[in-house]
Amino acid sequence: MEPSVVADVWKLYQEILEFAPVGVHAVDRDGRTRVYNRVMGEIDGYRPDEVLEKNVFELYELNEETSTLWRALKTGHPVQIDEQVYVARNGRRVVTQNRTKPVVLAGEVIGAMEIAVPRGSRGTADADGRKRCRFSFEDILGESQAMRRARDLAERAARTDLPVLLVGETGTGKELFAWAIHEASTRKHGPFLAQNCAAWPEGLAESVLFGTRRGGFTGAVDRAGVLELASGGTLFLDEIHAMSPAVQAKLLRALQDGEIWPIGARRSVQTDARIVAAMNVPPREAMARGLLRPDLLYRIGAIAVHLPPLRQRPEDIPLLARAFLRKYGNGRDARLTSDALAFLTNHDWPGNVRELEQTVRSALALWPEAVEITAAMLRSAHPLLAEGAPQEGAHVARADRLSDDAIRRAYEAASGNLTRAARSLGISRQRMQYHARRLGLRSAWQDT
Ligand SMILES: Nc1ncnc2c1ncn2[C@@H]1O[C@H](COP(=O)(O)OP(=O)(O)OP(=O)(O)O)[C@@H](O)[C@H]1O
Structure with a gap:
């Protein structure tokens, strides 16, 4: 095969797949990266220009056995992996579902291409069951006044370029809102990066945020931080109050100056990431308890959107439950009995919409034939309410x-x-x- 034809094919793939909603990574016969799209970069933490032409083994800590791209290339057969686990560039543990196939042109294997969908990410399934990782305001359900108010304010915020602070209990949809704001903003073609500050490994907050430069400390490598990677897009910082005050001060400086100093760097790097931060502690309380620096709060909380807990808007429960029935019902026309509706509206949902979603989803999975979902089924599908389930405070496995x-x-x-x-x-x-x-x-x- 003419090398110039092969090169044109890769170029075409790169151009088209840039807009694919899933991660795509393809290598040529020598294992060199030829296609690497934006979503793949969001999963891995690389920019396409850092990866193109590089060999897979230079990029990931994988070997000939564990690299799915390499296996598809060498065996000429597709490889399916439901859980590929590896460490992304920013130190995050990533789990993806991969489908990898050899790329054949005129009967000749010219490389291998992989499609990756993050698992355990907040991607949801469409009505037709396809995985999707982007959300818009239309995906945010709820007609209660409190919810409408929150959605309206967030939509207005999306049209500005100001930072946004989302405040709400776990499972109230903070990440969903962050996505929707990104998608409705002028930055929608830029990256969206989500980070949970409470989950950063001990002492690594600064390197995750600002990046590192080779020589900065023993073993340091050139790594962009999330503020740099999200430049031109949106950086969602969940549980921002979990950052230490020292790191909060450095973040504030970076946001004010629009530049960051990666650890060990001699030169600063420009950044233009819009911050959408979130926390489950009310801002006033977070300040009073010394969890959040006031100066940072005033900077990132220019617009604060409060997401109400589900127990304060019970009128949204039937609507949400029915939406989840449709979403996870695989075309089944299941409906809720009146005792099921009463059960749902009487429960106080400490885990909010996430808890409701999982309960409905599990009930559908446990009774795959049922067209009527009853209170007893929902109860059995709930980890803490099921008969014989451990009570709070006792040993709960998960x-x-x-x-x-x-x-x-x-x-x-x-x-x-x-x-x-x-x-x-x-x-x-x-x-x-x-x-x-x-x-x-x-x-x-x-x-x-
Ligand atoms: N208003 C809503 N409409 C539809 N789905 C929702 C809504 N709110 C939350 N969800 C769903 O509930 C789940 C939890 O939402 P999300 O992850 O955004 O919550 P969160 O507030 O970021 O939670 P945490 O603080 O625990 O990270 C997701 O599957 C999300 O799609």
Whole structure:
């Protein structure tokens, strides 16, 4: 095959697939990257220009066995992986679902192409079941006055270039709003990066935010930070109050100056990322408790959108539940019985919309034939309400099923001792530490 023809094919793929809503990465016969689209960059943390022409083994800590691109290339067969786990450039652990195929042109294998969809990300499924990672305001359901007010303010905010602060309990849709703001803004063609500040590994906040330069410290490599990677787009900083005050001060400076100093850098880098921050602690309380610096709050909280908990807008529950029935029903025309509706509107949903979504989804999966979903089915599909399910405070196997209240109570009962609180909940100390930071019970600097 003429090399110039092959080169044209790669160029065409790169141009077209740039707009694909899933991550695409393709390599030529030698394993060199020829196609790498924007969504792939959001998953991995690379910019396409840093990756093109580079060999897969230079980019990822993979070998000939674990690289799906390499396997498809060498065997000439498609490879399907439902959970590919690796560490992205910014230190984040990434889990993707991959489909990899050899690329054949006129009977000749010229390379391999991989499509990756992040797993455990906030992507939702369309009505027809396709995975989608972008959200618009139309995806934000709820007709209560509080919800309409929040949506209206966020839509107005999207038309400006000001930072936005989203305040709401877990599962109220903060990330959904952040996406919608990005999509409705002039930055929609730029990157959208989501970071949970409470989940950053100990001591790594600065390198994740600002990046590192080779020689900055032993073993340092050239890595762009998320502020640089999100330049021209939106950076969603969830649980911003989990950042230490020192890092908050540096972030503020970077936002004011529009430039960042990667660790070990001799020169600064320009950044133009719009910040959408989120937290589950009311701003006034966060300031009073020293969790958030006032100067940073005034900077990022130019527009504050409060997302109401579900228990304060019960009128939205039937509408949301029916939307989830349609979304996860795979075309089944399932409906809720009146006792199911009563159950849904009477429960107080500490995990908010996420908890409701998971309950409806599990009920549909557990009763795949049912056309009527009853209260008993919903109860059985709920991790804490099912008959025989562990009660709050007792040993609950999965930390993410714990309500925030149960975590707070366990923390207080243990007088702030993480190990004891963790033990009472049946979770690891690290998991407890994460939740304590997330809920603002404890600041990052108390753990260092
Ligand atoms: N108003 C809504 N309409 C439809 N779906 C919603 C709504 N609010 C939340 N969801 C769904 O609930 C789930 C949780 O939402 P999301 O992740 O945005 O919440 P969050 O506030 O960012 O949570 P956390 O603070 O725990 O990260 C997602 O699957 C999201 O699609």
